[in-house]
Amino acid sequence: MNQSHRINHRNDELIIALAKGRILKDTLPLFAKIGIKPLENLTISRKLMIETTNPQVKFLIVRATDAPTYVQYGAADLGVSGKDTLIEHGYTGIFEMLDLHIAKCKLMTAVLNEMDSLPDKRLTVATKYVTSARSYFADKGIHADIIKLYGSMELAPLVGLSDCIVDLVDTGNTLKANGLKPLDVVLEISTRLIANRVSLKTKSMMIKSLLADLEKVVAIQP
Numbered sequence: 690m691n692q693s694h695r696i697n698h699r700n701d702e703l704i705i706a707l708a709k710g711r712i713l714k715d716t717l718p719l720f721a722k723i724g725i726k727p728l729e730n731l732t733i734s735r736k737l738m739i740e741t742t743n744p745q746v747k748f749l750i751v752r753a754t755d756a757p758t759y760v761q762y763g764a765a766d767l768g769v770s771g772k773d774t775l776i777e778h779g780y781t782g783i784f785e786m787l788d789l790h791i792a793k794c795k796l797m798t799a800v801l802n803e804m805d806s807l808p809d810k811r812l813t814v815a816t817k818y819v820t821s822a823r824s825y826f827a828d829k830g831i832h833a834d835i836i837k838l839y840g841s842m843e844l845a846p847l848v849g850l851s852d853c854i855v856d857l858v859d860t861g862n863t864l865k866a867n868g869l870k871p872l873d874v875v876l877e878i879s880t881r882l883i884a885n886r887v888s889l890k891t892k893s894m895m896i897k898s899l900l901a902d903l904e905k906v907v908a909i910q911p
């Protein structure tokens with residue numbers, strides 16, 4: 690008999706959408722500290738819906754940019770997502786609950802090494818972070834034409850697609866490897882716990898309890 694993989698939302702269950710990649714690496718230890726560990730080895734498993742040591746909690750493993758969407762539509766009650774992604778998503782149907790202080794990095798402008806500053810002209814900017822970039826340049830009164838890219842933004846100035854980029858900088862190694870240098874900080878980024886606005890009402894006890902647990906471990910992080 691076929692086992693159904695379809696999820697039936699239960700009122701006594703919390704579904705949490707976790708962003709893959711570097712955020713996930715920092716998120717799992719945080720949940721482990723409050724007793725919620727995946728029952729699968731996520732480095733090996735290809736499963737995307739994961740039971741945990743807490744029978745009331747399930748993890749969904751999603752692309753970082755999709756985490757807010759799962760929460761917006763209530764497919765997940767809670768989510769873990771970077772501030773950069775949340776700003777681009779626009780927070781529709783989503784409430785930001787807690788700064789988890791993990792996966793910290795900076796959203797920065799960057800230019801070719803040989804440039805000391807942004808060129809003094811109408812700028813072309815390549816970025817995945819269109820909303821953040823647009824508001825940054827508007828605040829500075831700089832006229833910027835934004836070109837949306839989905840990755841490998843460092844290439845854009847090298848091949849003449851843009852004058853500068855707006856991208857996440859952690860170690861700075863990616864910029865360096867591509868002959869670019871960071872200029873200004875657009876936004877300090879960290880990872881946030883988000884909630885679906887309806888789940889906040891219908892599952893308020895469970896969410897409050899998980900939030901209280903997370904607040905304790907976030908507070909004692911170095």
Ligand code: PRP
Pocket residue numbers: 711840841856857858859860861862863864
């Ligand atoms: C980010 C960002 C840079 C890189 C910066 O990409 O877009 O490419 O990390 O990190 P560094 O300063 O430590 O070199 P990410 O690996 O998150 O993947 P993405 O290209 O899918 O956004």
